[in-house]
Amino acid sequence: MELTKENTLALRNKLIGQSVRLFYSDSPVKITRARGQYLFDENGTEYLDCISNVQHVGHCHxxxxxxxxxxxxxxxxxxxxxxxxxxxxxxxxxxxxxxxxxxxxxxxxxxxxxxxxxxxxxxxxxxxxxxxxxxxxxxxxxxxxxxxxxxxxxxxxxxxxxxxxxxxxxxxxxxxxxxxxxxxxxxxxxxxxxxxxxxxxxxxxxxxxxxxxxxxxxxxxxxxxxxxxxxxxxxxxxxxxxxxxxxxxxxxxxxxxxxxxxxxxxxxxxxxxxxxxxxxxxxxxxxxxxxxxxxxxxxxxxxxxxxxxxxxxxxxxxxxxxxxxxEDLRGNAIKVGAMFKHLLQQLSSKYELIGDVRGVGLFIGLELVTDRELKTPATHTAAYIVKRLKEDHIVVSTDGPWDNVLKFKPPMCFSMDNAKRVTQCIDNILADIKTKNLELDRDDV
CATH class of the missing domain: 3.40.640.10 (Type I PLP-dependent aspartate aminotransferase-like (Major domain))
Incomplete structure (x- = not known):
């Protein structure tokens, strides 16, 4: 019998060591199947996977x-x-x-x-x-x-x-x-x-x-x-x-x-x-x-x-x-990675929160700062964007000494359309932060 998400989480909390953490620990996603660069939850909802470099050529190829x-x-x-x-x-x-x-x-x-x-x-x-x-x-x-x-x-x-x-x-x-x-x-x-x-x-x-x-x-x-x-x-x-x-x-x-x-x-x-x-x-x-x-x-x-x-x-x-x-996945990494990086760099001209865009191929980082001159890490803002992207059914995480770098290491079949979708969603979130004048990192490091 297939467990409900609630039962799965309850049993995990009981049986699995708590130091073995889940993504989105406050509201985990239960993934039941995957294909290519996509993950699907128990309700069939599709998530775009931007971080599973383990499934290098795509989930369940x-x-x-x-x-x-x-x-x-x-x-x-x-x-x-x-x-x-x-x-x-x-x-x-x-x-x-x-x-x-x-x-x-x-x-x-x-x-x-x-x-x-x-x-x-x-x-x-x-x-x-x-x-x-x-x-x-x-x-x-x-x-x-x-x-x-x-x-x-x-x-x-x-x-x-x-x-x-x-x-x-x-x-x-x-x-x-x-x-x-x-x-x-x-x-x-x-x-x-x-x-x-x-x-x-x-x-x-x-x-x-x-x-x-x-x-x-x-x-x-x-x-x-x-x-x-x-x-x-x-x-x-x-x-x-x-x-x-x-x-x-x-x-x-x-x-x-x-x-x-x-x-x-x-x-x-x-x-x-x-x-x-x-x-x-x-x-x-x-x-x-x-x-x-x-x-x-x-x-x-x-x-x-x-x-x-x-x-x-x-x-x-x-x-x-x-x-x-x-499948010429190296060629895909060159083409899609270059376009993705370019799109993210275009966002940096619109939003002061973006301090740096760096990477090569499908290994890309987007560093967020509250002050470009001082390079003050925007840790809470990065966490907020990860949470908002989850609501847009896009899986991303952070890294760096201050957890203020959005990291992108997707399966190598990641497409141009995927890159455009991620960039547009980040654009929308940053625009919302700017419009609402959110100060998520007021007390940050």
């Missing part, structure tokens, strides 16, 4: 579900048996990456991937210390909470072996877009951290960063940043880990991986991937160099993952790659 069912009906077994799918999938992924990234470890989640990347880095360098970006989030395991300022600042605090570099935010950070070479300036700030670490007699194992920081507020790295950071980190004996869990698989459009936006001369030593890989199925991966993988093998301790890279997961992963290619 028939090619993905068919591949999963076909392989599930044939074989799904422990990954320590020899099977073609994992090899075929690794070859397909390798074709999208620089040649030196050639050894793959398949796991089940982005958190598992980042935890393994940390182990690889520390084993290879025989050092412990890690540099991360401020407000970074790399996963929910204890090892990753330790290197996620977004989390550890609220919990036990910063470990001695973890060091935080400034978020390279060229909108509100120390070095702005209108300054000369902000990429080098932010990279030099990482060099300062390295120098501080070494002055204490410690050494660097790794620099760990999302290729486009998402929780940090949909940040786009300034030109030259990663190349220069890698130079400094390598000189210190460390390695560069690029977290592509949120941004990989063509979301930026022009490239398959977001780290490639930093130029052909840049290649991380380790890349982690996750969310979009399985289109909702738990599938993730770490790829690294033969040298780093060799050092991990040399420790004499076997690594195995019972489910990571199983035949069904790899069949799904292969199907995702096929859909990205056949």
């Amino acid at each position: 028939p090619s993905i579900t068919e591949a999963a069912a076909r392989q599930m009906d044939l074989l799904n077994t422990n990954t320590r048996f020899l099977h073609d799918n994992i090899i075929t999938y690794a070859e397909r992924l390798a074709a999208t990456l620089p040649a030196k990234l050639s050894v793959f470890y398949f796991v089940n989640s982005g958190s598992e991937a980042n935890d393994l990347a940390l182990r690889l880095a520390q084993q290879y360098t025989q050092q412990e210390d890690v540099i991360v970006l401020d407000h970074a989030y790399h996963g929910h395991l204890m090892s990753l909470i330790d290197i996620s300022p977004y989390k550890f600042r609220k919990l036990t605090g910063q470990k001695e072996w973890v060091h935080v570099a400034p978020l390279p935010d060229t909108y509100r950070g120390v070095y702005r877009a209108d300054q000369s070479n902000p990429g080098k300036a932010y990279a030099d700030a990482v060099k300062d951290v390295i120098d501080q670490v070494q002055s204490k007699g410690r050494k660097i194992a790794a620099f760990f960063a999302e290729s486009l920081p998402s929780v940090g507020g949909q940040i786009i790295f300034p030109e030259g940043y990663s190349v220069k950071v890698a130079e400094y980190v390598h000189s210190a004996g460390g390695i560069f880990v690029a977290d592509e869990v949120q941004t990989g698989f063509g979301r930026v459009g022009t490239h398959f991986w977001a780290f490639q936006l930093q130029g052909e001369n840049f290649c991380p030593d380790i890349v982690t991937m996750g969310k979009p890989m399985g289109n909702g199925h738990p599938l993730a991966c770490v790829v690294t160099t033969a040298e780093i993988a060799g050092a991990f093998t040399a420790n004499g301790v076997e690594y195995f993952n019972t489910f990571g890279g199983n035949p069904v997961s790899c069949a799904i992963g292969l199907a995702v790659l096929d859909v990205i290619e056949k």
Whole structure:
């Protein structure tokens, strides 16, 4: 028997840990089915999904579900048996990456991937210390909470072996877009951290960063940043880990991986991937160099993952790659993302609340401020807009240190009409705020 929304919520509150929060916790939406970029509640009401980057090629894509069912009906077994799918999938992924990234470890989640990347880095360098970006989030395991300022600042605090570099935010950070070479300036700030670490007699194992920081507020790295950071980190004996869990698989459009936006001369030593890989199925991966993988093998301790890279997961992963290619979803990200960003930028000329519009492909952030000069975060206004968009049946959420950035990471099938609809609804809401002279952030940070 299907439960009513009220019964479902009551049982969830009773049985599921309260720290596992729902979207719109004061008035949750019960979703019973989905297709493409649309979600449907128990009454059949359609919601436009602007945030499910996990369902990368679209919710319940028939090619993905068919591949999963076909392989599930044939074989799904422990990954320590020899099977073609994992090899075929690794070859397909390798074709999208620089040649030196050639050894793959398949796991089940982005958190598992980042935890393994940390182990690889520390084993290879025989050092412990890690540099991360401020407000970074790399996963929910204890090892990753330790290197996620977004989390550890609220919990036990910063470990001695973890060091935080400034978020390279060229909108509100120390070095702005209108300054000369902000990429080098932010990279030099990482060099300062390295120098501080070494002055204490410690050494660097790794620099760990999302290729486009998402929780940090949909940040786009300034030109030259990663190349220069890698130079400094390598000189210190460390390695560069690029977290592509949120941004990989063509979301930026022009490239398959977001780290490639930093130029052909840049290649991380380790890349982690996750969310979009399985289109909702738990599938993730770490790829690294033969040298780093060799050092991990040399420790004499076997690594195995019972489910990571199983035949069904790899069949799904292969199907995702096929859909990205056949439906030209990278091309769609370029075209729709550019138009969406342009439409949002047009709104900024009408409303002082819009401080910045940034992004690439279908990775876009809209930062709201109460004062453009001071860049005062409009946190409550952002929350109000999210609530109003829900009433318009559009699902959006916020991110950034002050939760004042509306983030857009929709399924890659997001259309021109979808972008126009979202922009028009935001326009209507901002016009309403302006007309009514609402001061939602009067007491804000």
